[in-house]
Amino acid sequence: MLIDIAFKNLWQRRLRTILTILGIVVAVQLYLSIGSIMRWYDEDLQGRLLAFGGKVYVQRLVSGDLISEDFPSSSSSIDTEMAQELLGGEGVDPQTSSLALFVTVERSLRPFSPPLVIAVGIQPGHEGAFLGTFAVSDGAAVLRGERDVILGRDAALHYGSREGEMATVGETIVIAGETFTVIGLLEPTPTLFASAVLLPLETAQRVFDRQGTVSAVILTAREVGGVAAMRTWVETTYPALSVTGQEELAQNVEEMYANMRLFFNAINTTIILVAIVVIMIVMVVAVMERRREIGTLRAIGARKRVILGMIVTESLIISLIGVILALPASIGMNQLAWGSFYPSEILLEWLRSFGIAIAIGVLASLLPALQAMRVDPLESLRYE
Amino acid sequence: MFAYTILGLLARQPHHGYDLKRAIEQALGGSREINFGQIYTTLGRLERDGLAEVQSEADDGRGKKTYRITAAGRRELEAWLDQPVVKNESFKDAFLVKLIVRHLAGYGDALAAITRQRQAYLKQLRGLTALAAEKADQPFVSLLAEGAILHLQADLRWLDLCDERLESLESSS
Amino acid sequence: MSTIIETRNVHRVFGLNGMTVEAVRGISLAVQAGEFVAIVGPSGSGKSSLLHMLGAMDRASQGEVLFEGQDLARLGDGQRTDLRASKIGFVFQTFNLMPTLNVYENIEIAMRLGGVPRRERRQRTGDLLAKVGLTQRARHLPRHLSGGERQRVAIARALANRPRLLLADEPTGNLDSRTGTGILELLRAVCSQDGQTVIIVTHDFRAASYADRVLVLRDGRIRGETRLQGDLDTHQVLGQLLELELG
Incomplete structure (x- = not known):
């Protein structure tokens, strides 16, 4: 009912109001950015799990190397001979299985993220072992020549001749000092595949100086229900090797994400608390300064709930304006930080943060509103 | 006190009785009428004490006198004006x-x-x-x-x- | 004539650091509709405490304060607040206008709190501005007004809901004597022209002399009561005065 007075009070102390709103903008944009990162990880996780259906990765892990932190592991190393034996193992379909070499070419700018570009040496004709259900959208799907490469979307963007443009089929690119010809582009895929540069295994071994070894053997069971039997065979025959299937991957990745989510959620909770405290301090001071005014309003007939409404309204105005301004701020920050942003995700987060803004506004105003309600009408008669 | 009021008016310029009556009444916000008797009695006393004197007498037969202040009158007025008032009354x-x-x-x-x-x-x-x-x-x-x-x-x-x-x-x- | 407000042996005790101070010690008074009453006394005489009880802002420790026959002590905070909104207007020594609202809005806010519909608010605010002579100042903020103008706004605000009772606490306390005279004349005008019941509390006998009835307070008690109805002939007053001074 006293909404106009709430606005005028805020306008009266413009500098303070603007600084408070700025604080809320910073907090909410941080909240939005973190939300966006978390969403991105979730999608990535789902994508990975999809692509590993019916397959196992056999790797030799260096002790202490968590599979989840660096998957596929680029430190894993298996002799080519032993790897060949695995391909001929029980229940293995050699046609859709392959030896693979993973080498990180470019690290990501994002924390905890898979590499920006990862070279995937694969046996020509067996690309499907790595790609699974993902297909090539442009060009060929089979590495015929020694210097042929197939690029994921992110990798193509990385090797594009101009900023923001993807490398196209037929273009030549330089990796580790050698030139290659792009023969195919993958359809949009989760990160791991998007960042991949597929090249013939032997070329990869030579270019990255890994002759005689591979990182992993990707095994596909001959029968749909044969994965378990295939795993058992590998585990009993080669106890030194570790087998990672969809279940482990899900579990490991989930564990890692759980920690990360906890971390991010802790940050987010802190951000919200900071925002609440900032507004609370400002409102407590505002009530302290205006005790006589509030007393006067009570003296001329304002009920306690009218005073309550006025203080809650002021608090809500600050938090809502902060949230509204946080969207452009968030887009700007994302653009600055990573050169890209996820508009749909941010919009969604933004809508959700309206709820949070209302929560911040209401929670922050509870204490000051209580103080304001307790102001006695007689305080209007205090003379300074 | 009334004598000093009249001396004060004469100090500015010579007046005859009727002028004095009007000037005093005006200064008092027109709330009170001063009678001629009081004015002429006071003027007579001032003349007797050498504080004021007759400057001229109109020859219209009615003998209207114009009064002016004397040097002694001026001294008396200034001494009175400069004397601070002591409250007791x-x-x-x-x-x-x-x-x-x-x-x-x-x-x-x-x-x-x-x-x-x-x-x-x-x-x-x-x-x-x-x-x-x-x-x-x-x-x-x-x-x-x-x-x-x-x-x-x-x-x-x-x-x-x-x-x-x-x-x-x-x-x- | 009907009684607007009445106190019966009313007391007010304050507790301060373990000591009790009895500010009001058994005051009985009755104010009739249309009266202009001044309660005069030095600071500490209990006049402000009495005013707070009359204005439904404070409760009596003992005794009764009856507003239109209803004991204020029996009302809850909400009911007393509503009473202040609709039936009691209050004028403060320090004006107490909302600094962020302009003159118009400061008058209107009382009606918003009193639940007056928008259209009627506009009409009444215009009338009140004319009554206190501030129509030209409607869009000014309080800080751009003189003390006397602010107090006029405060009086207009206090009258906005057409209260049965107008209370003023040292209404001229922060004004020079000439401006104060204007305010007192305005209060007397709303009393004599509109039949508004007015009670002012003051330590200034000059302000009190505008009232029809003066109650003198000392040490929390009424020590004297004087009626001053009717205006004197100023011409006669001046005549007497000059006789005393110049005669």
């Missing part, structure tokens, strides 16, 4: 006398007397505030009224003090 309070006599005579109920006195003062105060508001454009008249108002306010406060002291006096005896 206005400290005398008739009501205090009544209170004392009331006490000596053994009549109680000083509060009733104080209340009656307060009523009288308040009524006077009301009249004076109205007057001060009405004559706000006349500097000397409003100053006079404001001065009287301040005196009355002091008197009213003093009545409160009388009440307080006499109450404790009565309760202790």
Whole structure:
């Protein structure tokens, strides 16, 4: 009912109001950015799990190397001979299985993220072992020549001749000092595949100086229900090797994400608390300064709930304006930080943060509103 | 006092009796008529004491005299103007006398007397505030009224003090 | 004539650091509709405490304060607040206008709190502005007004809901005497022209002399009561005055 007075009070102390709103903008944009990162990880996780259906990765892990932190592991190393034996193992379909070499070419700018570009040496004709259900959208799907490469979307963007443009089929690119010809582009895929540069295994071994070894053997069971039997065979025959299937991957990745989510959620909770405290301090001071005014309003007939409404309204105005301004701020920050942003995700987060803004506004105003309600009408008669 | 008022007017320029009457009445806010007798008696006295003299007499047969101030008159006026006023007359309070006599005579109920006195003062105060508001454009008249108002306010406060002291006096005896 | 407000042997005791101070010690008074009453006394006489109880802002420790026959002590905070909103207007020594609202809005806010519909608010605010002579100042903020103008706004605000009772706490306390006279004349005008019941509390006898009835307070008690109805002939007053001073 006293909404106009709430606005005028805020306008009266413009500098303070603007600084408070700025604080809320910073907090909410941080909240939005973190939300966006978390969403991105979730999608990535789902994508990975999809692509590993019916397959196992056999790797030799260096002790202490968590599979989840660096998957596929680029430190894993298996002799080519032993790897060949695995391909001929029980229940293995050699046609859709392959030896693979993973080498990180470019690290990501994002924390905890898979590499920006990862070279995937694969046996020509067996690309499907790595790609699974993902297909090539442009060009060929089979590495015929020694210097042929197939690029994921992110990798193509990385090797594009101009900023923001993807490398196209037929273009030549330089990796580790050698030139290659792009023969195919993958359809949009989760990160791991998007960042991949597929090249013939032997070329990869030579270019990255890994002759005689591979990182992993990707095994596909001959029968749909044969994965378990295939795993058992590998585990009993080669106890030194570790087998990672969809279940482990899900579990490991989930564990890692759980920690990360906890971390991010802790940050987010802190951000919200900071925002609440900032507004609370400002409102407590505002009530302290205006005790006589509030007393006067009570003296001329304002009920306690009218005073309550006025203080809650002021608090809500600050938090809502902060949230509204946080969207452009968030887009700007994302653009600055990573050169890209996820508009749909941010919009969604933004809508959700309206709820949070209302929560911040209401929670922050509870204490000051209580103080304001307790102001006695007689305080209007205090003379300074 | 009236003699000094006339001396003051003559100090500016010579006047005859009728001029003096009009000038005084005007300075007093036109509220009061001065009679000629008072003016001529005072002029006669001033002439006798050598403070004023006749400058000329009109020859219209009615003998209208114009008066002017003498050097002695000017000295007397200036001495009077420069002499600071000592307050003593206005400290005398008739009501205090009544209170004392009331006490000596053994009549109680000083509060009733104080209340009656307060009523009288308040009524006077009301009249004076109205007057001060009405004559706000006349500097000397409003100053006079404001001065009287301040005196009355002091008197009213003093009545409160009388009440307080006499109450404790009565309760202790 | 009907009684607007009445106190019966009312007391008010304050507790301060373990000591009790009795500010009001058994005051009984009755104010009739249309009266202009001044409660006068020095600071500490209990006049402000009495005013707070008359204005439904404070409760009596003992005794009754009856507003239109209803004991204020029996009302809850909400009911007393509503009473202040609709039936009691209050004028403060320090004006107490909302600094962020302009003159118009400061008058209107009382009606918003009193639940007056928008259209009627506009009409009444215009009338009140004219009554206190501030129509030209409607869009000014309080800080751009003189003390006397602010107090006029405060009086207009206090009158906005057409209260049965207008209370003023030292209404001229922060004004020079000439401006104060204007305010007192305005209060007397709303009393005599509109039949508004007015109670002012003051330490200034000059302000008190505008009332029809003066109650003198000392030490929490009424020490005297004086009626001052009717205006004196100023011409006669001046005549007397000159006789005293110049005669």
